[in-house]
Amino acid sequence: MIEVAGLRVVLPPDVVAVDGIDLAISPGEFVVILGRSGSGKTTFLRALNRLVEPTAGRVSVAGRAVTGAAPAELRAARRRIGMIFQQFNLVRRASVLDNVLAGRLGWVAPLPSLAGRFPAADRALARECLARVGLAHLAERRADTLSGGEQQRVAIARALAQGPSVVLADEPTASLDPALTSEIMGILKSINAERGLTLVVSQHQLETALAYATRLVGLRRGRVCFDGPPAAVTPAVVEAIYGRKEEP
């Protein structure tokens, strides 16, 4: 589902964020990318849909080349890749439903969408996705009047509205408290199970990663330092990913 070969990302001025990653992810996998902050998790995820421009290497998602794609091809690849962010990244002043409808932008005719018009079928789909995350009753509310956990659920609905084959989630629970963390991870797990969606989620919390992932990928200094099932995680692996535990 996701093929990554020799991926390298150098951020200006000269920070090597991703330093040669090769990875193949199969359909239906729930991959958690583990690593300390600064290990390259975010940059790696953002390179998968080219929100960050890779310096070298190849990425393809769902059989479509992401790297080297012309703008129109890139958009076609992106609309199959949902993305969820740490800060939710909703348009605050827009309604909840409008935020979810934004997930349809890659599919609808561009001109009517610029006038704010969406086909009835897309509106219905957006409402369905909102119901899926349990927020149908908040459709008309302004996005910034929602709590953090609710906003992240809206963001999930927006990603689902794309009809994606892959969902990337960059630290989706880092801004939320523990109760909401399990709620959000639970929703991600269930869409992974029900729809067979491939999930790639970055996390810095080991416990959360172990509880939900079918596969863990540890990153350290932009390189893969572990790749295996949760059962294979040993103290040595934890040390390889996080470094020696320091006394608090």
Added chain:
Amino acid sequence: MTRAAVFVGLVVVGWTVWDTGADPMRLVRGMPWIADFLRRMLPPDLAVLPAAVKGAVLTVEIALLGTVTAAVLALPLGFLSARNVAPPPVFYPARTVLNLFRSVDTLVYALIFVAAVGLGPFPGVLAVVAYTTTSLAKLYSEAIEGIEPGPVDAITATGATRLQVLRYGVLPQVLPLFLSYILYRLETNIRAATVLGFVGAGGIGFYLQTYLRMIDYPAASTALLVTIVMVMVVDAVSSKVRARLI
């Protein structure tokens, strides 16, 4: 360092006082003349009230039409001169054009347009458009540069086109600011438009200047009072609306 700065500051102030012939005593000696001027203005000649009101309405119209036209024209310019939206080959020339046109005041544009299209309110409208378009574009572009990048990333990630990203990721963030800037410009333009009449570009200023030239001070004071009321009313309405936007 600070002592040197203070010294330089004092020298500059002293020099400007010398050069402009600033002398408080001259102002004090002139006070009786100002008092005499004010006395001659009273009471206001209410016979010219209808004419003055007509002029004031025309001034508001000049400012309104000019500001609304400029608000629309400034939109593409604002996006083209925002660092985070436009590519550098577009951004730098656009910024330069904005700074160039913005350095000339509305009144100077009015002189140019009166020469070009003749006397009346129309050159006034053109002058307001010329100045306001570039000054609003500058404000727009700064608002665009101040947006949160997060929603833009999110919309981009859905596979949206560049225009869709502007419409759904950028515009909702900046629209309230834009409207607030437009209202603020409308307020300042009404004040600017009152003097446009002095150079023949229509409105209340034309009446005010005519009465002063005819040494008809009571009539001039009516025009002045109407101007004050007009500005106060527009400011009050506009600031109420602006408070709601933010």
